[in-house]
Amino acid sequence: MGRYLIPLGIFVVLVGFLAVGLNLNPREVPSPLIDKPAPAFSVSQLHQADKTIARDDLKGKVWLLNVWASWCVSCRQEHPVLVDLAKSGAVPIYGLNYKDQREAGLKWLAEHGNPYVISAFDHDGRVGIDYGVYGVPETFLIDKAGVIRYKHIGPVTPDALKDIILPKVKELNAAS
Amino acid sequence: MLRPDFSANSLRRFMVALATMFLVASWSVWAGEAAPASDDPALEKRVTALSELLRCLVCQNQTIADSHADLAIDLKNQIREKLRAGESEKQIIDYMVARYGDFVLYKPPVKAATVILWVGPFVLLLGGIGFLMMKVRGRIRQAREGEVLTEAERERAAALLEEDQIEKGTTR
Numbered sequence: 001m002g003r004y005l006i007p008l009g010i011f012v013v014l015v016g017f018l019a020v021g022l023n024l025n026p027r028e029v030p031s032p033l034i035d036k037p038a039p040a041f042s043v044s045q046l047h048q049a050d051k052t053i054a055r056d057d058l059k060g061k062v063w064l065l066n067v068w069a070s071w072c073v074s075c076r077q078e079h080p081v082l083v084d085l086a087k088s089g090a091v092p093i094y095g096l097n098y099k100d101q102r103e104a105g106l107k108w109l110a111e112h113g114n115p116y117v118i119s120a121f122d123h124d125g126r127v128g129i130d131y132g133v134y135g136v137p138e139t140f141l142i143d144k145a146g147v148i149r150y151k152h153i154g155p156v157t158p159d160a161l162k163d164i165i166l167p168k169v170k171e172l173n174a175a176s
Numbered sequence: 177m178l179r180p181d182f183s184a185n186s187l188r189r190f191m192v193a194l195a196t197m198f199l200v201a202s203w204s205v206w207a208g209e210a211a212p213a214s215d216d217p218a219l220e221k222r223v224t225a226l227s228e229l230l231r232c233l234v235c236q237n238q239t240i241a242d243s244h245a246d247l248a249i250d251l252k253n254q255i256r257e258k259l260r261a262g263e264s265e266k267q268i269i270d271y272m273v274a275r276y277g278d279f280v281l282y283k284p285p286v287k288a289a290t291v292i293l294w295v296g297p298f299v300l301l302l303g304g305i306g307f308l309m310m311k312v313r314g315r316i317r318q319a320r321e322g323e324v325l326t327e328a329e330r331e332r333a334a335a336l337l338e339e340d341q342i343e344k345g346t347t348r
Contacts, residue, residue, distance in 0.1 A: 029233060032277040099246065125250050132275040134233035134247055 031132055031151045038065070038142050039130035046097050046105055046119035053094070053120045055146060062172045064093045064165075065140040066116070066156075067128060069100045070108035072136040078155035079112050085161060086115035091169045095119030098128045098136055141165060143172045223256045226265055230272055231282050239282050 033039075042054035066082060068075045086093055095116035097105045102121060109119070122128055131140065141150040150168055152160055227241035227248075234245040240252055251272070258268050272280050284290045325333070 026236060029279045030277060032274060125247075129250060129254060129275065132277070134276065 027135065028153050029134070031148075033132055033140075033148050034151060036148060038140065038146050038148050039127075041120065041122075041127040041130065043120050043122055043127060046095070046102065046109075046121045049102070049121070053118050058094065058142070059146050060144050062091060062141070062143055062169055064091055065096055065131075065142060066093055067096045067098050067131070067133050067136050067138045067140075068119075069098045069136050070104040071100065072098075074155045075137045076112070078137055078157070079115070081156050081158055081161060082115040083113045090166060092117045096122050096127060096131075096133075098122050098133060099125040139165075141168055141172070143175070219256065219259060222259055222265070223252060226255050226259075226268060227252055229269065229282055231280050233276060233280065 038055055040055045042052050045051045045053050068079075082093055085091070093115050095118070097119045099122065102123075105119070105121070109116075120127065125133075131138075135153065137155055139152040139156055140148050141152075143149050149172060150165065152165065156165070224241055228239050230240045230251065232238045232240045232243035232245055232248040232251075234247050235243050238248075240248040255268055258271070263271075269281070278284055278290075284293060286294050
């Protein structure tokens with residue numbers, strides 16, 4: 001009887017490790033930018049090419065930076081969620097139109113609705129690299145002092161919004 | 177009756193279609209590969225050496241040197257630009273880690289969080305050797321003790337041997 005206990009113990013431990021491993025998402029790489037100042041940027045706006053948008057324009061408010069592109073398939077999935085969020089007015093959403101063509105981006109927004117106060121136009125993906133973007137869509141929550149407080153990788157779901165992002169927005173808005 | 181058609185002819189047609197599809201797909205991938213390289217071989221060598229240390233976050237088991245993902249190409253261009261601007265290898269690696277975290281390093285650094293990764297296999301190896309030695313010693317001891325037979329065992333062995341002898345005798 002005793003001779004089976006050791007292999008059984010090893011088996012149980014192995015199953016435990018595998019169970020944990022299977023529930024981790026290797027695509028979600030923790031960002032080193034959490035609780036660090038959002039990288040500075042100053043690029044042209046998507047709708048008005050002659051105007052720029054910079055990180056420092058947004059100081060003093062809590063905002064979301066949503067990285068999107070017209071070529072990004074999962075962005076379609078999250079778009080209605082963002083449109084609803086924009087309508088609710090809970091938090092302003094700024095877009096980062098990542099590695100896109102201006103006409104394609106504009107057309108996409110005209111088709112699917114525009115939840116963004118302003119979209120920054122990151123044609124060569126430099127701002128994306130500064131933010132450690134590796135898979136679109138990604139969403140950053142940035143506080144009044146311009147510090148990144150949260151990063152959501154992949155499409156924003158209603159659950160993620162309700163359970164994580166909106167409570168954090170509330171908390172950050174309450175902080176002076 | 178309706179039955180799926182598994183005749184050799186349709187199978188062959190299917191294989192040809194599949195092969196054509198793969199060929200077209202791989203050709204289009206290959207066609208998009210040409211990255212803007214500079215004509216300075218020394219610089220290119222440094223770019224490649226550095227790219228081999230960095231993980232492509234899109235296709236996670238490749239270095240950015242091996243990868244043709246858009247992001248990998250962008251990062252290689254960034255490395256080239258920074259090297260040209262006179263930045264050191266270390267500065268560039270720090271730049272990447274600041275944005276993408278330790279995960280971007282193909283060879284993880286030794287720190288508290290990664291110590292299991294580095295030491296774990298050796299601990300397991302030593303543990304295995306220890307376990308094996310314990311077992312082998314036990315066996316040796318057992319074998320030594322077993323050399324001495326009890327009286328009853330000796331008799332039983334003799335009886336068995338005798339039986340064997342008789343059997344052989346009768347068959348002959």
